[in-house]
Amino acid sequence: MKTVFSPLHSRRQVKTELDGGLLIEPHEKPSRAETILARVKDQALGDVLEPEEFGLGPVQRVHTADYVAFLETCWQDWLAEGKPGEAIPAVWAGRGMRHRVPKDIDGRLGYYSFAAETSISEGTWEAARASANVALTAQKLVAEGERAAFALCRPPGHHAHADLFGGYCFFNNAAIAAQAFRDQGYSRVAVLDVDFHHGNGTQAIFYHRADVLTISLHGDPDLVFPHFLGFEDETGEGDGEGYNLNLTFPPGTPYHVWSQGLETACQRIGEFQPDALIVALGVDTFEDDPISFFKLASGDYLTLGRRLEQLGLPTVFTMEGGYDVDAIGVNAVNVMQGFEGKA
Numbered sequence: 001m002k003t004v005f006s007p008l009h010s011r012r013q014v015k016t017e018l019d020g021g022l023l024i025e026p027h028e029k030p031s032r033a034e035t036i037l038a039r040v041k042d043q044a045l046g047d048v049l050e051p052e053e054f055g056l057g058p059v060q061r062v063h064t065a066d067y068v069a070f071l072e073t074c075w076q077d078w079l080a081e082g083k084p085g086e087a088i089p090a091v092w093a094g095r096g097m098r099h100r101v102p103k104d105i106d107g108r109l110g111y112y113s114f115a116a117e118t119s120i121s122e123g124t125w126e127a128a129r130a131s132a133n134v135a136l137t138a139q140k141l142v143a144e145g146e147r148a149a150f151a152l153c154r155p156p157g158h159h160a161h162a163d164l165f166g167g168y169c170f171f172n173n174a175a176i177a178a179q180a181f182r183d184q185g186y187s188r189v190a191v192l193d194v195d196f197h198h199g200n201g202t203q204a205i206f207y208h209r210a211d212v213l214t215i216s217l218h219g220d221p222d223l224v225f226p227h228f229l230g231f232e233d234e235t236g237e238g239d240g241e242g243y244n245l246n247l248t249f250p251p252g253t254p255y256h257v258w259s260q261g262l263e264t265a266c267q268r269i270g271e272f273q274p275d276a277l278i279v280a281l282g283v284d285t286f287e288d289d290p291i292s293f294f295k296l297a298s299g300d301y302l303t304l305g306r307r308l309e310q311l312g313l314p315t316v317f318t319m320e321g322g323y324d325v326d327a328i329g330v331n332a333v334n335v336m337q338g339f340e341g342k343a
């Protein structure tokens with residue numbers, strides 16, 4: 001399987017994540033991508049390609065033009081106000097307040113986000129752009145006939161809405177790839193999100209549509225991030241009714257339980273008969289992940305990959321979460337190797 005990787009991911013080098021009342025070193029750090037890349041090479045998974053430049057056209061099929069423009073100048077606008085630290089949202093339109101775009105950068109940071117852990121600094125825009133190009137390049141490889149491709153995206157994407165960043169995500173790489181398939185004539189696309197967290201952005205982007213089926217397996221949002229979306233009674237609306245599926249699990253969930261949800265997801269995908277599949281691949285389901293509570297073991301990722309292959313679909317994997325850096329390479333690449341038949 002080919003891997004698409006951009007060294008520009010390292011332009012995102014934020015120093016801070018708001019966590020537990022402290023500004024800690026971010027969990028979503030450059031070594032995550034470098035460790036996965038090293039494992040791809042060590043295992044000779046296949047060629048590693050740099051992304052093509054697709055411009056902002058395919059990004060704006062998913063994200064609003066004003067959100068994209070905000071991200072492009074956010075850091076400069078923050079610096080121009082003379083702020084001493086990294087750009088962190090700290091104010092939102094609460095219930096009863098106005099959802100309008102303020103001029104001031106503090107106001108716009110709140111308007112275009114849903115959480116405060118994700119800081120912005122120099123290079124975030126370039127890294128987020130490159131990450132979308134990585135997903136689009138993998139999508140193009142599959143559209144041109146590859147059975148599957150691995151988009152080694154960083155930053156991740158599945159939390160990003162059409163006009164909201166958060167959860168370490170800016171552009172929704174999986175949604176951008178899914179929309180690219182649609183725009184190239186594929187009739188139906190499924191997005192299966194196996195990251196520990198709910199893919200709230202992906203769900204929201206396609207919530208009113210029947211042409212993109214969104215499914216996410218994740219920790220119960222009553223207990224974990226993103227807290228305000230991802231419950232099982234969210235099934236889609238309007239034309240999209242019946243085309244969103246959330247499967248939630250409690251703390252301590254091992255593969256033999258989680259995989260029952262995977263079977264439900266695979267059955268729904270089979271009924272939907274998509275022309276292509278996007279797998280939003282997080283490996284923060286791992287038993288030693290520092291911020292999550294599932295109990296998948298490294299070998300389970302081989303089994304997961306094998307099951308995904310059995311769907312028989314052209315498949316793009318987009319990298320999402322996973323924060324045990326020591327294991328992230330083995331776990332992510334195990335999915336690809338399982339897909340390719342390694343037991």
Ligand code: OKS
Pocket residue numbers: 018019020117158159167168195196197225282284291320321322
């Ligand atoms: C806040 C926790 C923020 C969690 C962000 C989740 C990132 C992720 N203390 N999404 O898939 O892995």
Ligand code: MG
Pocket residue numbers: 193194195196197198199216217218
């Ligand atoms: Mg998920």
Ligand code: ZN
Pocket residue numbers: 195196197282284320321322
């Ligand atoms: Zn995650």
